[in-house]
Amino acid sequence: MGFYPGNIALYQTAFRHKSAASETSHGSKNSNERMEYLGDAIFGSVIAHYLFKKFPYKDEGFLTKMRSKIACREFMNKLAVKMGINQFVIYQGDKNSRFKSINGDAFEALIGAIYLDKGYDFAEKFILERIINLHVDMEEVETTETDFKSKLINYIQKEKKSMQFDIEEEQIKGHQKQYKVSLIIDDELVGKGLDVSKKRAEQQAAHKACEFFNIL
Amino acid sequence: MGFYPGNIALYQTAFRHKSAASETSHGSKNSNERMEYLGDAIFGSVIAHYLFKKFPYKDEGFLTKMRSKIACREFMNKLAVKMGINQFVIYQGDKNSRFKSINGDAFEALIGAIYLDKGYDFAEKFILERIINLHVDMEEVETTETDFKSKLINYIQKEKKSMQFDIEEEQIKGHQKQYKVSLIIDDELVGKGLDVSKKRAEQQAAHKACEFFNIL
Missing domain, CATH: 1.10.1520.10 (Ribonuclease III domain)
Structure with missing residues (x-):
């Protein structure tokens, strides 16, 4: 060194x-x-x-x-x-x-x-x-953008798991809409995301799932 | 200085x-x-x-x-x-x-x-x-513990608003239970929390509400 x-x-x-x-x-x-x-x-x-x-x-x-x-x-x-x-x-x-x-x-x-x-x-x-x-x-x-969703999809395909993003729209105080994303893999909730951008909410949920599966 | x-x-x-x-x-x-x-x-x-x-x-x-x-x-x-x-x-x-x-x-x-x-x-x-x-x-x-819930309650009483914590129990992968807290003030969702401790989940939601009302 x-x-x-x-x-x-x-x-x-x-x-x-x-x-x-x-x-x-x-x-x-x-x-x-x-x-x-x-x-x-x-x-x-x-x-x-x-x-x-x-x-x-x-x-x-x-x-x-x-x-x-x-x-x-x-x-x-x-x-x-x-x-x-x-x-x-x-x-x-x-x-x-x-x-x-x-x-x-x-x-x-x-x-x-x-x-x-x-x-x-x-x-x-x-x-x-x-x-x-x-x-x-x-x-x-x-x-480079850290793309957790792509990373996760690669993993899911390799491991032959099922994956599903559930997305809810929510009206929070005032006018702005928020997206609430629940990420379900093999019937288990492994990550959530909440953001005014749907894409970012999905990335949040995918990030948590990546942590969960230890694939960061 | x-x-x-x-x-x-x-x-x-x-x-x-x-x-x-x-x-x-x-x-x-x-x-x-x-x-x-x-x-x-x-x-x-x-x-x-x-x-x-x-x-x-x-x-x-x-x-x-x-x-x-x-x-x-x-x-x-x-x-x-x-x-x-x-x-x-x-x-x-x-x-x-x-x-x-x-x-x-x-x-x-x-x-x-x-x-x-x-x-x-x-x-x-x-x-x-x-x-x-x-x-x-x-x-x-x-x-000193930063107690957002107490801070929020003081504010709510002063401003004569209504407040309600909705708590859901959730089973996440494996055995540990998680608490999902939604904090509703005057019929609007202003904060959420998620933690294995109910108290901490409430504090998270209260923290977000404090940010929302600018009372930090």
Whole structure:
């Protein structure tokens, strides 16, 4: 990763999934979850500033959307594998079936560890030079819409399940109509969505279903 | 605020609400919205680290909850007024009726301006010394639960409206029951909630109703 760690214990904790954690003498766990919480925040603010500078004439709606695409769980998991972080993760049990975000979580925790070890400016430089410049194609991020419905349909076809979107129109206070979507897969309600746009309500429901089936 | 600004233009932008913005030569607006987006991220990461250090044996669930209480819109608005930031905000129109979060937004934008002007470490020091130490009682934050239902009931009584919670039990995949709450005020559906806890589902619905009536 281009640098020597100062406090190695921080990095050891960053790679320890909760399944492999033990209890400390204070009754807390030595897993990477606290560090992941911290790394998530640091990563978020570095990306926020990066986008702020890169797109000086775009409004905050655009910036927020771009950031949420880069900071999303799926993107994190991919980045973690691309960078080889998955090789260092310590866990117990079957990684693939149970812990879908184990690599992305470790990736965030690593950011937290670097920040604690080396400070904000170093962490920022690491994120920009080693992650964004090497692994993120900003134009691709800009043009990619996360399409949960397509993702779900692929899965449904592969698994030979049945799928049905139930859509209700609803009049909410005032004039605007809302769409209430219930997504039923194999006779079970697995996701719901509510939005003034039918398409967005469906995407919400599909997103929940993707989470449910662990296919994000 | 205890320091001299470097680039005064940044602070002027931070206090300019979109209602008083004009178009720049690039077609973008000179309002504080982009800076608010940035300040929100910086504030979030500073608070994340502060809580991480202050509560070394608490888990990430606790830390996340504490952070969301401190970084919430309502808390920001109060802080902004406590610090006198509301006196500097430039806007057009009736502040009280239309722009409930105008002060909190300017407060976040100010953090963004300080960060851009002076860097991360300075912004962090400002947040800790001038905001957290002076204006935030961490024990109070820890013990206060944001109770949207009580807040809403007060409002309903004052405004002499009628209120009704409709609760449905639902069986979602597997064994766990979920509660689906519809909150009806004066015959209109104004909020919904869905959770395995009935209390939390009600709070969700009440939260949405509070947003709807602008009483956060």
